[in-house]
Amino acid sequence: MALPRPHAQALLPMLGRRGVVDSPACTDSDRAVCCATSARWHRSIMLDPLLFIELAGIGLITGFLAGLLGIGGGMMLVPVITFVLDARGVVPDLAVKMAIATSMATIVFTSIASVRAHHRRGGVRWDLVARLTPGIVLGAALASAGVFRILQGRWLALLFGAFIGFTALQMLRARPVAPTRTLPGTAGLVGAGSVIGFASGLVGAGGGFLSVPFMTWCNVAMHQAVATSAALGFPIALANVVGYIWAGADVAGRPAGSLGYVYLPALVAVASTSVLAAPLGVRAAHALPVPTLKRVFAVALLWVAAAMIYRAWSG
DSSP states (O other), rough: OOOOOOOHHHHHHHHSSSSGOOHHHHHHHHHHHHHHHHHHHHHHSSSOOOHHHHHHHHHHHHHHHHHHHSSSOHHHHEEEEHHHHTTTTTTHHHHHHHHHHHHHHHHHHHHHHHHHHHHTTOOOOOHHHHHHHHHHHHHHHHIIIHHHOOOOHHHHHHHHHHHHHHHHHHHHTOOOOOOOOEEOOHHHHHHHHHHHHHHHHHTTTTTHHHHHHHHHHHHHHHOOOHHHHHHHHHHHHHHHHHHHHHTTTTTTTOOOTTEEEEEHHHHHHHHHHHHHHHHHHHHHHHSSOHHHHHHHHHHHHHHHHHHHHHHHHHH
């Protein structure tokens, strides 16, 4: 006895694409259902052209900031991507987490573009990158694959916002660094890397808001600190993105085009332009005098602190 033929509507959740439409098993009514559902699926992963242009413009700004200051621009991206996902019916808590993860994913690309330009100018302290990276990976894994999924993060965001604001004010005061202050040993750098990776994973930032002040506090030259922070952005972003993908793989309510917590359409829009602007930021970073660069970075940190505190307070 022949088995009952499954209805095309039941097959769509498994296939998620147009292929079933052309199956000889489909009736005309099945084809209509398939076409309508497939069209909705394709529209759900496509961005409106104007929105794509706006996100690409944000990508130019964040890419320039990544090259100029060694930061990933996540505090600018997260509110924008949150709005995009909210408009697509994603629940607020999930929208924020996906925005953070997508912001971090863009740093994978901007860090590569900016670090290549910094390396050509000899600014990267690769010895520091090698000694900070193990701690960064450990901290990022703990944050993105564990705490990120269960933590609301309101009070933590307030705490880090206050810390970043204090750090920025200290930089604006331009107090001379104690000449005896030096980098810690390997254990200390692993610990510092763990804090940088963990904090970055919770807020979707590239780590420059912590790594640059830490390195300048340890008497690393400002240009080297910015260049090294750009190089650290890659292990920070890659380790966190792997964790976001793993942690969000079975989360319900994600829109089509999602890879774990990462929203791929927004990632493509931002990354496609940020990689072009990052080398321009690097050129500006090496052209500006150190005091000016410190003031620019301090103002950027104050903006980040205000954004974090506002988000935590209003969330």
